[in-house]
Amino acid sequence: MKHITCIEDLRQVHMRKVPKAFFDYADRGSYTEATLRANRDDLQAIKFRQRVLVDVSKRDLSTRILGEPAALPLILAPVGLTGMQFGDGEIHACRAAQEAGIPYTLSTMSICSIEDVAANVTKPFWFQLYVMKDRGFIKALIERAIAAKCSALVLTVDLQVIGQRHADIKNGMTVPPEWTLSKFLDFATKPAWVAGVLRGKRRTFGNLVGHLKGTDDITALGTWIGTQFDTTLSWKDVEWIRSIWPGKLILKGILDVEDAEEAVKTGAQALVVSNHGGRQLDGAPSSIEVLPEIADAVGSQMEVMFDGGIRSGQDLMRALALGAKSAMIGRAYIHGLGAFGGPGVTKAIDLIRAELSTTMGLCGVNTIAEIDDHVLAV
Numbered sequence: 373m374k375h376i377t378c379i380e381d382l383r384q385v386h387m388r389k390v391p392k393a394f395f396d397y398a399d400r401g402s403y404t405e406a407t408l409r410a411n412r413d414d415l416q417a418i419k420f421r422q423r424v425l426v427d428v429s430k431r432d433l434s435t436r437i438l439g440e441p442a443a444l445p446l447i448l449a450p451v452g453l454t455g456m457q458f459g460d461g462e463i464h465a466c467r468a469a470q471e472a473g474i475p476y477t478l479s480t481m482s483i484c485s486i487e488d489v490a491a492n493v494t495k496p497f498w499f500q501l502y503v504m505k506d507r508g509f510i511k512a513l514i515e516r517a518i519a520a521k522c523s524a525l526v527l528t529v530d531l532q533v534i535g536q537r538h539a540d541i542k543n544g545m546t547v548p549p550e551w552t553l554s555k556f557l558d559f560a561t562k563p564a565w566v567a568g569v570l571r572g573k574r575r576t577f578g579n580l581v582g583h584l585k586g587t588d589d590i591t592a593l594g595t596w597i598g599t600q601f602d603t604t605l606s607w608k609d610v611e612w613i614r615s616i617w618p619g620k621l622i623l624k625g626i627l628d629v630e631d632a633e634e635a636v637k638t639g640a641q642a643l644v645v646s647n648h649g650g651r652q653l654d655g656a657p658s659s660i661e662v663l664p665e666i667a668d669a670v671g672s673q674m675e676v677m678f679d680g681g682i683r684s685g686q687d688l689m690r691a692l693a694l695g696a697k698s699a700m701i702g703r704a705y706i707h708g709l710g711a712f713g714g715p716g717v718t719k720a721i722d723l724i725r726a727e728l729s730t731t732m733g734l735c736g737v738n739t740i741a742e743i744d745d746h747v748l749a750v
């Protein structure tokens with residue numbers, strides 16, 4: 373791993389080691405991928421102000437996230453099917469985050485269940501919720517998250533209607549999965565991945581197992597999920613969730629100031645400015661484009677978090693400079709996981725930490741609290 377110097381290196385190894393269908397599932401975006409590209413391009417276009425002859429010998433990257441101490445203003449985002457990138461991927465990613473002193477978010481659509489992860493890590497983690505039509509199931513999931521002592525609920529609000537990813541259809545990432553000769557051949561060239569996934573605790577949606585009369589069958593679960601995304605979801609449902617979840621609540625997937633203002637009224641502690649990593653509304657603005665106006669509008673009333681396109685510590689610093697208190701990464705750690713398992717996730721976090729530290733030094737700042745738009749060149 374010593375020749376891995378940036379997240380793109382991890383991505384290249386991920387691409388080589390994991391079957392194309394799963395790599396593309398992680399890497400690609402919806403429709404023309406205009407928003408996926410904009411997330412990256414708009415971040416890259418932001419320039420820093422280089423400052424010199426400032427004593428930057430005591431740089432401190434620590435901060436607080438929702439009042440809790442964190443080693444870095446960084447969070448691992450919820451990512452569905454993480455356990456298909458590497459066997460028991462959710463457990464490995466959560467452990468890496470906890471060792472690094474940052475929060476990990478488990479997806480509703482994880483392979484390892486809430487209980488699997490809780491039994492294999494030492495500290496509380498965050499749970500991400502998709503509100504499905506079957507509200508009895510949602511209530512039960514929330515009760516499971518409470519029982520597992522999850523320390524925040526991340527309610528994702530941008531998936532009422534599902535954006536199409538062309539690559540997933542072409543790769544047969546359907547339910548049931550489509551098997552072609554080329555897919556078999558691809559899997560056959562990745563025996564380490566196959567063995568790792570087979571050694572893992574599960575190969576289906578861990579949180580849903582047992583819900584359908586005890587079935588572990590991925591086809592039955594997938595068909596059920598396909599009918600469950602709820603187009604009627606509204607702010608009233610957020611009130612309901614608020615009433616049954618006693619802990620910290622984060623609304624993920626806000627991209628509009630009016631929605632952010634509505635989010636304040638729900639009593640949630642935080643929101644995540646996010647377009648789901650360019651996987652939902654193709655043609656939506658990049659997350660970084662809308663971050664400043666949302667942070668200006670609601671930043672004094674709730675904690676503003678960010679995600680979309682972060683692949684380096686420089687990108688993280690750009691988000692902090694434009695008003696985010698912390699940021700989530702999705703693909704950046706998934707590339708590490710697919711490439712090397714848990715140590716790859718640690719590597720991704722280490723790279724971002726080192727790049728952030730260097731960037732702070734070259735911009736003449738010593739603490740996270742000092743980072744604002746003064747570090748940017750206009």
Ligand code: FNR
Pocket residue numbers: 397398399411449450451452479480481500528624646647648649650651679680681682700701702703704
């Ligand atoms: C996601 N994302 C996501 N979000 C969520 O709330 N629940 C989920 O289950 C998933 N699943 C998922 C799978 C994959 C493969 C990816 C790449 C992303 C979105 C994720 O939490 C986050 O918003 C984006 O990944 C952020 O963009 P970057 O960091 O990947 O550019």
